[in-house]
Amino acid sequence: MKNQLLKRISILGSVMVVLVLSLLLSACSSDAASPQIPGEDGKINVVTTIAQIAEPVSMIGGDRVNVESLMGPSVDPHLYNATHGDIQKLEGADIVLYSGLHLEGNMTEIFEQIGKSKPVAAIAEAIPQDKLLRDKAGAADPHVWFDIGLWKQALGAATEALIKYSPDDAVYFETNKAKYFEQLDELQAEAQEKLALIPQDKRVLVTAHDAFGYFGRMYEMKVVGLQGLSTEDEIGISDIDETIETLMEHHIPAVFVESSINQNSIKAVIEGAASRGLDVRLGGELFSDAMGESGTAEGTYIGMYRHNVETIFHALTSEGE
Template identity: 50%
Template sequence: MGKMKRVLITIFTLIIAIAAAGCAQQTQAPNQASEQNPAESGNTKKLAITTTIGMVTDIVEQVGGEHVEVTGLMKAGVDPHLYKASQGDIKKLDEADLIFYNGLFLEGKMQEILEKISKEKPVVAVSKGVDKSVLLAGDASLGEEFDPHIWFDVTLWMKAVEVVRDTLVEQDAARADDYKKNAETYLKKLEELHTYAKEQLASIPKSQRVLVTAHDAFGYFGRAYEVDVKGLQGLSTASEYGSKDVSELRDFLVDNKIKAVFVESSVPKRSIEAVVQGAKEKGHEVSIGGELFSDAMGEPGTEEGTYIGMVRHNVDTIVKALK
């Protein structure tokens, strides 16, 4: 009887050991999968992506869809030329799986931080998809080789969409089909937007197709849609303007009988208001044609808080004021 009891105890012990080993293997598997790339493991964890300007944020949200969690650093009305990263921003950059920014020295004061982080994770300039041969010259005095405001030509911004698409496909191959499909849908909408802008702006008589703004951010816009562009400040709001710049732009308005100028959401209004006042003192009335979005989009949740809505707003505002 004692011998039988010992045999039963041994069998029972073996059963418990086998069951425990099975449980341990089951609990270990999810941890192993979580350490793998989503493309390899097939898990549903979203990619954590940090972006700089709103226009880049919008691309990533459109192409990434449900597979990404996007944190944009620069909100509505923020000037990227002068933006300095806070400690909170640096934390968001550190925690990201992937970072997208405009490039071409737009985020000049963040350049050093982005270069440092690029040694640890993918940090991608969406402007890298644009051939340098079509870029406009930048402000050499500020270290800008090229004009960074490429989003004002919708066809150039489509190249930025392709960069985001290709990067997401490379980093998360398991969801490649979704990224490609989302990008295709978005690119078709941008083609329609480009056509809309061309048709609407062409309705303004060529002699009146003059866009005067606070800073010279609309160069690509002018080239793409045949608009004569004049800015009080240079390409960057970091550049200074003086009384000579004000008087020269004032005289241009008076001599060419320009009837409207525009303020920008991310640039103080006092600069362009000084020009308007100067023209008035010379007997020429100039109105503020409206507020345009230049280096920042509108508030989240509004039409202007998307790239397409921002461009349509700008086009409609310009046409209404100048036509």
């Protein structure tokens, strides 16, 4: 009953935000499909939802863009509701970029409204459908940034949005994208080499929710998430018991918490395993739906990804003992 009440309150809040946004947008109209003129400082103002979009786009856009992310460290995009301040930022943006695939499910109507007056792109939805992972109900897994190749396609869509807005900067954006993608290719090779060293019988990644499916597919690891693709899904005792069974079957030494997810469910797994004679430690904190603090290595897409790889490797090998 409490969860239903909270969901209704959340829905009402989203409706009110959409109504406010509609009033704001009714005062102005423009052709979102045509090339535009950058702001007073000569830069394109880009607003994104998650930092996994914002930081790479700032690298691709260089000194021709100002990029701001609505969702900072430890923020869960699955449950996020736009604030009045967010509406002001979106209204003042030249381009809005979000991930899509229902990652930011509570903001869908807002994007539909604001897309009537300016360029709005769900960049992950540029990825071919046959490349996406799906749950048992057929819902697409939105955590595509953990597959570097797929995220390059999404960032390619973001680059196209920049070029469409400012065609004169096309060569500049494409050059920056090529340089950045070289770094991503190096990161993928580095991760592949490192994770291949984890013993085959220990290649099981247990986390709070099912955000690492693409990561597991890339690096041939079994992924167990206590919650489903969205953190809106509830965790039952059976989920915890099944996870403990997997840990005991494979003698997995560590499980992981996520920076944007409550740690209680993972702690329950550790305690449950201990009661059955299996010593499972906390392997560390992973970044899943949110990145680290701005100004730190983990506040960049490459640094966040590298942190996860190193944390997983050390926890699941003897070096983590």
